[in-house]
Amino acid sequence: xxxxxxxxxxxxxxxxxxxxxxxxxxxxxxxxxxxxxxxxxxxxxxxxxxxxxxxxxxxxxxxxxxxxxxxxxxxxxxxxxxxxxxxxxxxxxxxxxxxxxxxxxxxxxxxxxxxxxxxxxxxxxxxxxxxxxxxxxxxxxxxxxxxxxxxxxxxxxxxxxxxxxxxxxxxxxxxxxxxxxxx
Numbered sequence: 001x002x003x004x005x006x007x008x009x010x011x012x013x014x015x016x017x018x019x020x021x022x023x024x025x026x027x028x029x030x031x032x033x034x035x036x037x038x039x040x041x042x043x044x045x046x047x048x049x050x051x052x053x054x055x056x057x058x059x060x061x062x063x064x065x066x067x068x069x070x071x072x073x074x075x076x077x078x079x080x081x082x083x084x085x086x087x088x089x090x091x092x093x094x095x096x097x098x099x100x101x102x103x104x105x106x107x108x109x110x111x112x113x114x115x116x117x118x119x120x121x122x123x124x125x126x127x128x129x130x131x132x133x134x135x136x137x138x139x140x141x142x143x144x145x146x147x148x149x150x151x152x153x154x155x156x157x158x159x160x161x162x163x164x165x166x167x168x169x170x171x172x173x174x175x176x177x178x179x180x181x182x183x
Contacts, residue, residue, distance in 0.1 A: 030159065032068050032078065038137030038144065039080055041115055042066065043161075049080075050163040060087075061133060061154075064113065066161040069135070069152050078158065081145050084109065085126070085134030087154070093124040093147060098136075114138060122147045133157070 034047040043049065043066070051068045061067060061083050071077040085091040090101040096119040099106040111118075120140045124147055128134060132151035137143025146152065 030068075032080065032161070034080060037142055038139050039066070039082075040139045042082075042113060042138045043080065049161050051159040052162040053159040055160060056157060061157060061160065062086075064111075067133075067135065068158045068161065070156040070158070072149055072152055072156065075156070080161065081135035081137050081143070082113070083133050084136050084146075085128050085132075085151070087128050087130045087132055089134075090125070090127040091134055093120055093122045096120050114140075126151065131155070 030051045030053055032049045032051050034043045034045055034049065037045055049068075063083055063086055066080060066082050068078055068080050071079045084098060085100065092099040092101075092106060098109040098111070098120055100109055101107075118138075118140055120136070126134065126146075128151055131154045133154070134146045134151050136145045136147065
């Protein structure tokens with residue numbers, strides 16, 4: 001039998017959960033589903049990610065961080081890319097590599113997160129303004145990114161990817177292996 005005390009406790013727990021969960025969801029972390037293959041092999045189409053919206057309120061984004069941002073040509077769309085160039089830097093994309101000018105010397109960017117043999121097509125020279133970042137997808141040959149539509153503004157960045165709790169690709173591979181080993 002459901003008592004009045006039980007109902008009051010259930011309502012209290014529900015309200016407490018709202019008070020704890022809603023601020024976290026709306027001000028600190030946000031879920032994000034990867035669409036398309038521009039970030040493969042790091043993230044795959046259908047991956048569920050958690051985006052940290054708080055860190056960039058206390059520090060600037062860093063090179064190599066993966067960020068979610070409003071697409072410059074349609075701000076209603078969200079994109080996911082890796083930060084390559086930082087504000088004020090001059091970048092060169094040529095000969096399938098990225099170089100960054102440091103103290104009047106161009107140095108090729110080492111990108112250990114890319115699969116061996118990944119090429120960066122295009123020929124671009126760009127100097128970023130104080131509020132701009134140059135972003136690229138890890139799947140360089142199949143990515144719409146700053147090479148095509150230019151740098152992104154600081155205020156368009158929602159946050160950085162911090163967690164991939166569920167990978168649909170990984171889950172599918174696990175299920176395939178499980179079913180094939182049962183035969």
